[in-house]
Amino acid sequence: MFGEYFRIALKNLKSRSLRSWLTILGIVIGIFLVISLLSLSEGLKQSVMSELQMMGGDMIVVMPGDISDMMMAMVGGVELDNRDIDAIKRAEGVDTVLEMPFSGATTRHFQETETTLIYGIDFNEGLPILRDDMGWDVVEGDFPRPGRREVMVGNLVPRDVFSDLVSGDRIVIKGKEFTVTGVMRSLGNREDDLAIAMDLQEYREITGEREGTPVAMVKVKSGYDPDIVAENIERELEESVIRRRDEDKPAFTVMTSEAVTDMVENIMGVLQAGVIAFASIAIIVGGIGIMNTMYTSVKERTKEIGILKAVGARRRHITSIFLFEAGIIGFIGGVGGVILGVSLALLAEMVLAGSGAMFHLEAHISLWLVFFGLAFSFTVGCLSGFLPARQAAKLEPVDALRYE
Numbered sequence: 001m002f003g004e005y006f007r008i009a010l011k012n013l014k015s016r017s018l019r020s021w022l023t024i025l026g027i028v029i030g031i032f033l034v035i036s037l038l039s040l041s042e043g044l045k046q047s048v049m050s051e052l053q054m055m056g057g058d059m060i061v062v063m064p065g066d067i068s069d070m071m072m073a074m075v076g077g078v079e080l081d082n083r084d085i086d087a088i089k090r091a092e093g094v095d096t097v098l099e100m101p102f103s104g105a106t107t108r109h110f111q112e113t114e115t116t117l118i119y120g121i122d123f124n125e126g127l128p129i130l131r132d133d134m135g136w137d138v139v140e141g142d143f144p145r146p147g148r149r150e151v152m153v154g155n156l157v158p159r160d161v162f163s164d165l166v167s168g169d170r171i172v173i174k175g176k177e178f179t180v181t182g183v184m185r186s187l188g189n190r191e192d193d194l195a196i197a198m199d200l201q202e203y204r205e206i207t208g209e210r211e212g213t214p215v216a217m218v219k220v221k222s223g224y225d226p227d228i229v230a231e232n233i234e235r236e237l238e239e240s241v242i243r244r245r246d247e248d249k250p251a252f253t254v255m256t257s258e259a260v261t262d263m264v265e266n267i268m269g270v271l272q273a274g275v276i277a278f279a280s281i282a283i284i285v286g287g288i289g290i291m292n293t294m295y296t297s298v299k300e301r302t303k304e305i306g307i308l309k310a311v312g313a314r315r316r317h318i319t320s321i322f323l324f325e326a327g328i329i330g331f332i333g334g335v336g337g338v339i340l341g342v343s344l345a346l347l348a349e350m351v352l353a354g355s356g357a358m359f360h361l362e363a364h365i366s367l368w369l370v371f372f373g374l375a376f377s378f379t380v381g382c383l384s385g386f387l388p389a390r391q392a393a394k395l396e397p398v399d400a401l402r403y404e
Contacts, residue, residue: 016297023293024333026286027380031337031373032344033279039345041275042364045268059133059257060218060230062088062237079212084252087240088218093229095221098126099200099213107196108172109162116161117195118173120203122146129219141167141182146199151178154193155186161194173198174206226256283376286333287384294326294388315394322389323382330381334374341373 064078102119123146130136144150158165237252345363
């Protein structure tokens with residue numbers, strides 16, 4: 001029985017091929033947007049989350065400024081000064097405070113001169129934390145040693161900045177010569193992968209910045225709850241500001257690694273919801289197109305419906321024929337949309353990989369996403385065809401046969 005419904009539905013679609021393909025195109029566009037945008041947004045989410053998960057659970061991030069205006073605080077030049085760092089160190093449960101100031105600097109390798117991002121880290125205390133708690137590693141050479149004018153470069157520096165740079169080469173940063181001891185594994189975003197890390201004391205010397213850092217990483221002592229330690233840090237910072245009577249000092253943002261991960265996950269979830277809402281508009285428009293096509297088909301085939309009823313076809317048979325027809329339109333549109341969506345997502349991945357996007361984006365294409373696209377398009381087709389199918393089923397045989 002279902003095979004017969006399918007055969008009749010295909011025959012009717014072929015007899016009105018231009019109208020059918022134009023209707024299918026509306027569904028193709030909607031599913032294409034859903035698949036491409038969802039795969040890319042999920043890939044971005046996984047890329048960001050994988051980097052955040054490298055940060056150990058006993059790490060806390062401290063930044064000046066309120067979290068609701070974090071971007072303004074970062075670009076506005078607000079920094080933690082030495083008194084803030086001392087206050088953080090006084091907090092109960094704090095093991096190590098790692099400052100990470102950064103700035104642009106003129107860098108020369110042989111005859112090539114470029115402006116690069118440099119940042120300072122206390123190699124004595126910081127490198128063990130970066131290795132063990134934040135997943136940093138080198139793919140070539142070794143980690144630098146403190147006080148030796150040694151640096152390590154980001155993963156993309158030998159490729160995009162100094163094409164012939166290798167471990168062991170010497171580079172000149174702001175007139176001072178340094179030895180490159182290693183090339184880091186990718187940190188997951190282009191900005192970090194194009195940076196050069198040096199010892200904090202040497203960073204202070206060549207930049208002239210005696211204090212200040214836009215962010216501080218705090219390692220929690222073993223046995224302490226990171227949430228409790230974060231509260232202790234906030235309290236010490238607030239008391240420090242009060243003692244200094246520094247009323248213009250901005251608020252501080254203190255977040256555990258788990259809180260940072262949750263915040264980013266929530267942001268990405270909202271982004272994906274927006275993507276689905278945006279793409280759903282196109283699918284709704286496509287569904288309206290299917291409904292319009294099916295209503296027109298019912299009008300054109302009124303006499304045919306009367307003949308079918310006259311020879312014994314019941315309402316459910318007429319309804320099934322039109323639902324199959326609408327479902328096939330939706331399903332074919334879904335197949336086309338999935339193919340185009342997957343193709344665009346893979347193309348975008350390749351283009352972004354070559355253009356130097358901030359994050360290393362990998363399109364996340366799963367069987368679940370493909371199945372969702374096909375099932376969703378078929379469902380939209382059937383729902384859009386339900387009212388026209390019910391109208392066709394309600395036609396009386398006598399009235400239908402008289403229709404001109």
